[in-house]
Amino acid sequence: MSVELWIALLAGALGTYLIRLLPLLWMQRRLRQTREREGSESMPAWLAVLGPMMIAAVLGVSLVPRVPDTAGWVATLVGLIATLLTWRRTRSLGLPVIAGVATFGAVIVAVRLVLG
Amino acid sequence: MTSPRSETSTNATHGPPGVLRGIREAIPLLGGYIPVAVSFGLVSVQAGFGVLETLAISTLIYAGASQFLFVGMVASGAPLWLVVAMTLLINLRHVVYAPNLAAWLTPSRWWPWLMHGLTDQVFALAHTRLPQLPERQRVGWFLGAALLAWLSWIAGSLLGAVAGEWLTARWPLLGEVMPFALPALFLVLVVPRFTSPRWALALTVCVAAALAFTLNGLANVGIPLAAGLGAFCFFTLRSPRLPGRSR
Structure with missing residues (x-):
């Protein structure tokens, strides 16, 4: 595998990791701010609904x-x-x-x- | 396996440590991971990648569909920037996973590193199990579940790269039957969420849409699209006639 291909692999791997990591850091910061402001954590309603929907979608995809x-x-x-x-x-x-x-x-x- | 309904209160003092519990509960994932990983290993070697390179892809990228795309595009001579862009585009759906778990994650320096293991399947399992576990077991549980899934993916890729052709010729039925573990597991994870007509309708629409997208060759983009459609149904079903308006 050429050096360019290794760089592409590492870029794909790092990008995928950041796609998984950065939203966590954003959400943790948001939860901290909400807790400090309102005394309790709160997740946006759309996000709380999207979670179970993602699982249902993965079920639909895996049915084939x-x-x-x-x-x-x-x-x-x-x-x-x-x-x-x-x-x-x-x-x-x-x-x-x-x-x-x-x-x-x-x-x-x-x-x-x-x-x- | 454990009973999600009854164990919440007893786990704080009884039951196996979080890591072992996570490993045990992630075992059903192997039925889906290993056959697909074997296929990936085989496809990767056939596309001209070596065994070590195949292992590097599975270890570092660790996202099934995008890995198939990666080796396929490289083998067809596509520009590398496009290969990377498409890999990331396919994996973009993962962006909503971690925020959905954030409220249940206890303070620990492990979590950022563990996000490497946040696949579709691990998310589905964690979204159901983390809220039911005592806080002190959550990091360990996620570590055990994610590690087992990751290692099985790497091992399956190795097996596919080294002996994939022989395996698929020798036991074709096994490769066809074992992946059913995934829809079976997801069904078990989704069914308890049918708590009201509103949820039931939105989830059913979501499953049907995802199935339709997949049958039309749009499996990856189908996941976020179907989820969006289900969420849209959920939020538009605010009619006062419908009982069970609670989430």
Whole structure:
């Protein structure tokens, strides 16, 4: 890899880090100022709503199966239902994921067997 | 795994230390990280990068989609300034992550360094778990979760660069099934937020929009756009007819 390419890599890495870091420093400063002024911290309403929306958006993006054929989509749907049902019973993070992945895999294999 | 609802009060005195808890709770991320990282390692080597260079990209940039773009654009001979600009543009969505966590971050010099590990997935997990953890465990929890995710990404890239072709030929189904851990995890993180019709509608619109963007090849730009659309729905749904106006 040439020196120019290493510089490009480092610039991309530093820029990505700053994109993650600088908003934190800005927000921490803002929270400090609000606390000093009003006695309690407050986050802008739009930001408090945007957080859960970003997670929902990441969920939407991740829903597309790696192989988006019939088996992939059916398995995604059934896998999500299995995840949801397990979450309702256990209210935990890990077990629903395990149940979802296992169901997803089983449905992929089953649908492909049926469809030939 | 732990129960987000019931443990808040008991964690202060019981349960594993923050680092171990973070590592344990980030394990579901591996199902999504490792297969994608293996793919990246393979693509990077095929694009002409060496194993060490591939590892450097995964270690330093550490942002999946932009890494694929980086190696793809370099391999196609694009100008380097454009490669850097596009890498940063794709990662620009991360700009809203840290401010959303700031209120739960305890005073510590570690936090600025830990922001390197603030990926989409780690943010989603941290946004749910940090408020539920005792303050003294938060830095450790984030360190454990972010470190496991980062190391698994680097290890997956190494595996892909060294043996990606053999692995994908040997176990194609595994690479197809394991990434489902991510939507399953995100579903578990999103569902508890369906606390009112207003939230439910806005979140559903957001998920559907992100899915539609992805199906049209706009996954990365789709995340901030769909989130913006969901937030727009949330703020426009102030009709007095709707119950559950609280956030």
